Amino acid sequence: MHDRPPVSKVYYRPIEAAIRWAGLLKQKIEILRLISSPRHLPTTLNFPGWAELRLCTERIYDAIFNGELPYGCNGITQNDKALWDSPDLTIRHLDLKRWMRDHYPEERPAFLFSRRERIAHPVITLETGQAMLVERQALKAELAQCRRRLQTLQEQHHVLSKQVEVIPACNECSITDRAESTYQHIIGSMLDLMLGQSPAGTPYSCFRTQEAIVSALIAHHDGIMGITERTLNGKFAQARRRMRSLTP
Template sequence: MYENPPTSKVFYRPVEAAIRWAGLLRHKKEIVTATVMPRQFPENLDCPRWNEFRLCTARIFDAIFNEELPYGLNGITSNDPSLWDSPDITVRHIDLKRWMRDHYPDQRPAFLFSRRERIAHPVITLEAGQAMLVERQAMKAQLEQCRHKLQALQDKHDALLKQSEEIPACAQCPITDRAETTYLNIIGSMLELMLGQSPSGIPYSNFKTQEAIVSALIANFGGAMGITERTLNGKFASSKRRLTNSSR
């Protein structure tokens, strides 16, 4: 069930609505006392956000003059221009709420909108929307750059795999310590990258764990020499240790 806050009424005089809109209900007495006519106020008043109150009042009357906001006498809609300067001119709660939702969507004053409405329908201002769009474009560019880098690394990985298949595994072609360190560093770097994320938190690959990488390698290249669970986990562990030692 919709529950109106205590400051809500069935209808309001424009001054009453402007006071609530500006959040000045506790200053209602001095504002009403200073009001000569519905549209005539002193230029200055010892009251916070006085200019904001004047602006809210002007906006309400502007909507009345331009037939955007129905008005009447003591809550009865009549849209009679002779009421414009009457102290009894009123606008209904439901009409005021509809008008504000249509023309000032960034405004959700508590006397018109319940707490549930304000939470369930958060408003994004134009400035916030533009900032979000700029941030989205920057993230999109960064993501594209990361994709290019990942593709380059994958191409290098494929080239290394192809090169390793062409190297005869024989005693006449031993791998030097320097070459082994290089390969282990490359494997360790690629492993960390495939399981890592970009600075913006976007994963570099779809793999979440080392076990997933091992399973994928076995599923796709299980017939190749060395592509076994035991060998892969052993090489990955060695590459991680070697990479950690190289970074110190």
């Protein structure tokens, strides 16, 4: 049984650092067995995470070749190009951490950064920040549109409430099919809005179910004609069916 390699070390060979960066430390022995040159990895290999491992390796060597990442021999920093193909080529932990923080700030592999560092210093790249800003502006526009729609519905409801007050409460009074459809559209729209939420997930009202709306209406307007559980549930059901029939 092989001893498990340490996650963090004082210095690493490039392939060791790349394996840790790609999150393949448990497969280290198998990976080393499959490759003939730590610097020149096969382009393709039927191995999970191989493409990422190859990319991490190329990034490290690219930094060494371009003078961005100090290197040396067996942990001793040197500037000797003859070491580039040597199996003794190494990179110090501190140098690798500093290089990754400068050139790949969105990367925080566990072998270089502690859990506290990964949590306390989340990194948002410029591209991510711009995308978040665009999304925020879009959500603000949608919210403003929803608020305007809510205000319109509330005004319509107010007008209808006034009209209801002046309609004689008698059996001879009737409304046309067009008017009935209009009322159902308004009631259905208000129900959908009161039970809905904004694009950001914020509920438009405190009501979560139709039953809660019915209970509140009865509690505040008990005794008024039509404000009964049976009537309200019936009218609400008709209005919601009407709205569903209009949905393409």
